[in-house]
Amino acid sequence: MQPTYILLVVNDPLASAAFYESILGTTPVEAQKTFALFHMNPTTMLGLWSKHTIEPPVTVAPGSAELCFALESAEAVDACHETWKAQDLPILQTPVEADFGYTFTAADPDGHRLRTFCPSQRG
Structure with missing residues (x-):
């Protein structure tokens, strides 16, 4: 089994999506108020999930x-x-x-x- 998905808990997925778009040089596959998603490469995705709506809730330092x-x-x-x-x-x-x-x-x-x-x- 190989990991295919990286998920970061973020404060503002749209702001984080704009940030990652600038450093990755690619547009998100999905960008909403609570979640954004990027293709990192053909087999790995990067998800950005709002810390205010992630389930189950998490505390992230x-x-x-x-x-x-x-x-x-x-x-x-x-x-x-x-x-x-x-x-x-x-x-x-x-x-x-x-x-x-x-x-x-x-x-x-x-x-x-x-x-x-x-x-x-x-x-």
């Missing part, structure tokens, strides 16, 4: 979820960092070499972490 985007090179990570910085995303961690590869972390409007990385070539 900012930064409690992290979306990760694997990129092909350190240069691509740096380019994404510059793009997101220019879009005024909060940068939580500037580009750095970590055990798993070259990475940086930003945040979405609800405080969910957005990590890009180029996997380490170490075996």
Whole structure:
């Protein structure tokens, strides 16, 4: 069994949909007051559900979820960092070499972490 759906609990799905449209470069499949949906790739969807209407109710702390985007090179990570910085995303961690590869972390409007990385070539 493979996960095919990522769900983030957000304050305002329409505002979050506009944010994710700008960083993903794609329009949502669905965008309503309480829920929005994106195709992340051919097999994975990203859902944005209002914290005011999600069932069963949940308590979500900012930064409690992290979306990760694997990129092909350190240069691509740096380019994404510059793009997101220019879009005024909060940068939580500037580009750095970590055990798993070259990475940086930003945040979405609800405080969910957005990590890009180029996997380490170490075996």
